[in-house]
Amino acid sequence: MTKFKTLSLSVVLACLPFVVSAADIEKINTDVVVVGSGGTGLSAAASAHQHGAKVLLIEKQAFVGGSSALAGGAIAAGNTNPQKRAGTQNVSDDGFVNIWIKDQDRSFPGADESMPDEARMHKIINEFDKTVNWMEKDIGHKFAVPRPFGYGGPNYAHAPAESPIPASGRGSSPAGGRFVVKAFTTYLDNAGVPIMTGTKAEELITDSKGNVVGVKAMKGKQPIEIRAKAVILGTGGFARNKELLEKFVPSYAPYTDVSNATPGATGDGIIMAQKVGAAGFKDGWVMGISPVSTKRELNNTFRTKNVYKDDVFVNQDGKRFVKEDLPYIVDPIANQKAAWAILDSKDTNKAALLAKYNDPEIVVSGKNWEELAKAMGVPAAQLKATMDQYNQACKDKKDPVFDKNPEFLVPFEQAPFYAVRVIPSTMGTIGGVRTNDKFQVLRADGSVIKPEFGRIYQIKKLSVL
Numbered sequence: 196m197t198k199f200k201t202l203s204l205s206v207v208l209a210c211l212p213f214v215v216s217a218a219d220i221e222k223i224n225t226d227v228v229v230v231g232s233g234g235t236g237l238s239a240a241a242s243a244h245q246h247g248a249k250v251l252l253i254e255k256q257a258f259v260g261g262s263s264a265l266a267g268g269a270i271a272a273g274n275t276n277p278q279k280r281a282g283t284q285n286v287s288d289d290g291f292v293n294i295w296i297k298d299q300d301r302s303f304p305g306a307d308e309s310m311p312d313e314a315r316m317h318k319i320i321n322e323f324d325k326t327v328n329w330m331e332k333d334i335g336h337k338f339a340v341p342r343p344f345g346y347g348g349p350n351y352a353h354a355p356a357e358s359p360i361p362a363s364g365r366g367s368s369p370a371g372g373r374f375v376v377k378a379f380t381t382y383l384d385n386a387g388v389p390i391m392t393g394t395k396a397e398e399l400i401t402d403s404k405g406n407v408v409g410v411k412a413m414k415g416k417q418p419i420e421i422r423a424k425a426v427i428l429g430t431g432g433f434a435r436n437k438e439l440l441e442k443f444v445p446s447y448a449p450y451t452d453v454s455n456a457t458p459g460a461t462g463d464g465i466i467m468a469q470k471v472g473a474a475g476f477k478d479g480w481v482m483g484i485s486p487v488s489t490k491r492e493l494n495n496t497f498r499t500k501n502v503y504k505d506d507v508f509v510n511q512d513g514k515r516f517v518k519e520d521l522p523y524i525v526d527p528i529a530n531q532k533a534a535w536a537i538l539d540s541k542d543t544n545k546a547a548l549l550a551k552y553n554d555p556e557i558v559v560s561g562k563n564w565e566e567l568a569k570a571m572g573v574p575a576a577q578l579k580a581t582m583d584q585y586n587q588a589c590k591d592k593k594d595p596v597f598d599k600n601p602e603f604l605v606p607f608e609q610a611p612f613y614a615v616r617v618i619p620s621t622m623g624t625i626g627g628v629r630t631n632d633k634f635q636v637l638r639a640d641g642s643v644i645k646p647e648f649g650r651i652y653q654i655k656k657l658s659v660l
């Protein structure tokens with residue numbers, strides 16, 4: 196009986212509304228409050244401090260760095276001091292615009308013609324060299340000798356000294372971004388700029404004219420109100436927010452939980468800004484990385500020295516749907532109901548690993564194409580036709596379907612055959628609220644929401660992390 200009374204009392208208490216009196220709210224006054232501790236927030240905080248402002252940085256997770264700490268950490272820039280010292284090939288602002296546009300075309304075939312915004316690109320690119328030089332001289336970040344990014348080009352990728360881009364030119368080492376984050380946090384610690392982790396911004400405070408004058412946040416269970424002359428939103432993207440993905444890029448919504456972006460990437464800044472009148476972009480994009488297995492340990496079974504170029508991918512109809520030697524190929528995979536990488540047993544080590552599984556969500560096998568198709572749940576005649584045609588294309592050194600480079604036409608003939616289910620891995624999103632050239636957030640009528648705030652790439656702008 197006593198036990199029941201205690202239980203019912205706690206249930207009643209749990210149901211009571213949680214009322215916060217004004218006296219319970221911790222009040223803080225500062226010049227600049229920065230929300231989010233990725234590359235954007237950290238660099239904004241450092242720059243604001245350098246310009247004499249009293250700064251407070253808040254971060255909702257228990258640790259700093261966001262997606263920036265998980266990224267490769269190489270920054271694209273031309274005409275920098277590290278390049279000059281190395282006497283290495285430079286790249287002009289126009290060269291960058293061309294690279295950017297080419298990348299955009301490649302990454303988002305069929306994207307809105309007005310994207311990317313060339314004027315904005317020039318504005319940002321103009322800051323690239325200044326950013327790298329500033330990070331080196333003032334922040335104390337150490338750069339490796341600049342090299343090309345994975346897909347070639349001039350020596351414009353500035354990786355951290357601790358994780359240089361390998362001589363093979365294949366990207367920077369994983370998570371080099373953590374060294375960028377470390378450089379900024381060390382700088383901010385030494386400068387006495389407080390970083391309040393475990394503190395989630397929940398709402399922007401506005402005055403009677405609609406100007407933003409601060410942030411309401413929760414520091415654990417403690418409500419706080421931060422009044423500031425400027426609010427900087429460095430809250431990252433929305434790769435971990437299913438609702439926003441469904442709205443902007445629905446084909447990626449099923450992969451919200453498996454994104455490589457930080458769990459903090461839930462679009463909070465975008466939501467908060469729109470609640471106080473910020474204009475949003477109509478479109479949003481996902482930055483994809485590569486096709487991956489639902490079981491991490493199987494990724495290398497369909498990855499070769501040519502990455503995915505030697506592969507053949509088929510969909511729920513048993514048909515090829517993508518030119519496999521294109522880079523990334525993530526969007527085409529996201530657009531299928533199901534996508535599979537087809538393998539055979541010519542590599543006995545890989546086959547032995549694949550044979551350990553028999554699950555249509557992971558990998559299935561068959562002694563011939565018909566049996567494999569049955570296990571995949573795709574039309575058997577179609578899969579057999581697809582693979583017969585592909586194997587013939589390998590012999591002819593001519594791909595009649597996608598005109599894939601003959602160098603990557605490798606036949607699949609050694610039974611048993613395998614199909615590994617693949618999904619798109621993602622690193623973040625593009626899109627959010629509209630800003631002007633100074634990265635001030637705009638209303639739909641083009642007016643600036645004062646004081647200046649926005650998802651800025653900082654006063655010094657980090658171009659690529």
Ligand SMILES: Cc1cc2nc3c(=O)[nH]c(=O)nc-3n(C[C@H](O)[C@H](O)[C@H](O)COP(=O)(O)OP(=O)(O)OC[C@H]3O[C@@H](n4cnc5c(N)ncnc54)[C@H](O)[C@@H]3O)c2cc1C
Pocket residue numbers: 230231232233234235236253254255256259260261262263264265266267394395396397429430431432455456457458459460461463464482621622623658659660
């Ligand atoms: C594996 C990987 C590889 C990548 N590779 C590349 C690449 O090659 N090229 C490229 O250009 N980009 C790449 N990116 C993407 C790039 O890293 C990000 O776009 C960039 O780092 C985003 O920086 P940010 O500061 O805007 O956001 P983040 O670094 O994500 O920081 C945002 C921070 O804000 C915090 N936050 C969110 N909401 C709140 C709130 N309400 N209150 C307080 N804090 C909040 C988050 O917890 C997070 O810590 C990669 C990303 C990943 C994960």
